[in-house]
Amino acid sequence: MEFITNIESSGRLAIDLVLYLMLPITVVMGGLMKVLENKGLLAWLSVKLSKVTHSFGASGIGVIASIKILFVSSVAPFPALIKVDAMEPDQRKVAATIALVMTMTQGNISFPLIAYGLNIWVLLFSSLVGGIIASAFTYYVLMRDVSPSANSIDVVEKGPAVKKTIVQSLSDGGxxxxxxxxxxxxxxxxxIFILTILKDxxxxxxxxxxxxxxxxxxxLPGAAVLPIITKYVAGGTAYLGVIIDQAQHGTLSPRDLxxxxxxxxxPLDLVGLALFSAIGPRIGKVFRYAILGALxxxxxxxxxxLVWFY
Structure with missing residues (x-):
């Protein structure tokens, strides 16, 4: 009976987290990102920042991919990265763009934690700084012996072929x-069920x-071991569930969080590695360089x- 009880309690906790915490955030942020995308604002931004992204090796479309992972989820940038795999001739830029995106925090994991004391501004700042360093290191150091293509272009995402109203865009993104x-x-x-069993x-x-x-x-307290191990073994969703549970029970302070x-x-965990490496064949060829840069x-x-919150 305890086995069934653990399943039921795991299901209740997971449903509460998804319905009352994750769902509202992903719907709203997804809708807003879709409006910006359909209105061409993301494409405009990628064009304006393409010279900046070129300086640290990433493709212009890396801006769009980065915004989507920062404010939506780790899978949101996949369509943009598929375009990079198909259209970007410079393998150095492909690797640098993947390193950039894989260093970022995921919106669906970070925004729910604001309610428990997460400083989202420091998190976004560290993501941008770390991402730029990862991209530059991949482009200029790890892949320095790879000659850039003579036909290399700065890929940017085009606006949608069919114009949609703001309401339609919000609905699609939601x-x-x-x-x-x-x-x-x-x-x-x-x-959550497996972790319950491991605790028992x-x-x-x-x-x-x-x-x-x-x-x-x-x-850090010993309680930090569980969410970090969970993150790198089971992925961001499992990490979110564990860390919220600990925050609610007072075993982690906002500083620890x-x-x-x-x-x-x-997204650099076992689940993320499997997903990102399978985006496209050209990404797969340079993926090892992107991982090292992201690390x-x-x-x-x-x-x-550590310095900011120590």
């Missing part, structure tokens, strides 16, 4: 946001005791949060 939130539900239920088997307690000294050395965000609010960017982000 539906996309709803799909993102609902799509998170099965994995969230399974992850004292696996979590063992890992906490093992890693707590290292975490305490940087000013902000430091952890610098270490864990990014440097994430290290920079972690240091920013």
């Amino acid at each position: 539906m996309e946001g709803m799909k993102i939130a609902i799509g998170m539900l099965p994995m969230l239920i399974i992850t 088997l004292n696996v979590i307690a063992f890992l906490t005791d093992l890693l707590a000294p290292a975490f305490q050395a940087i000013g 902000n430091i952890i965000a610098g270490l864990a609010s990014n 440097l960017g994430l290290l920079v982000r972690a240091v920013i949060h």
Whole structure:
């Protein structure tokens, strides 16, 4: 009976998180991003910033992909990245753009945590700084021996072929946001259930005791072990569920939450690696360089949060 009880409690917690926390945010942010996209504002922004992005190696469309991951979710930039894979002839820019995006925080993970004390401005700042460093390092250092294509162009996203009203755009974007939130539900239920079982088997307690000294050395409590391990093994959705549960029970302070965000609010986990590497064949060929660049960017982000909130 305890097995069934754990399933039921995991389902209730996951549904509460999705329906009352994630869904409103993904619907609203998805709708707003779709309006900006359909009105051509994102394309305009990518053109205006293309010279800036070129200076640190990313494609102009990387601006659009970055905005979408920062304010919607880790899967929102995929259509833009598919265009980079298909249209960008310079492999160095392809790798740098992927490194840039994979260093960013995800909107569907970061915005719900504002209610628990997350400083979203520091998080966005660290994402931008870390992303730029990751992109530049990938382009100028990791891929320095790869000759840029003679036909290299700065890819920008075109406006939509069919004009839509603001209401239609809000509806389309809201539906996309709803799909993102609902799509998170099965994995969230399974992850919360597995973590409940691991707690009952004292696996979590063992890992906490093992890693707590290292975490305490940087000013984090032993309770930070669980969300960080969860993040890199099970992905951002599972991380969100765990960290909210801990924040609600008072085992993590706002300061702890902000430091952890610098270490864990990014798509560079086992789930993210599988998804990003499969976007396109050309991205797959340079993906190892993008990962190394993103790791440097994430290290920079972690240091920013440790210094800012220590």
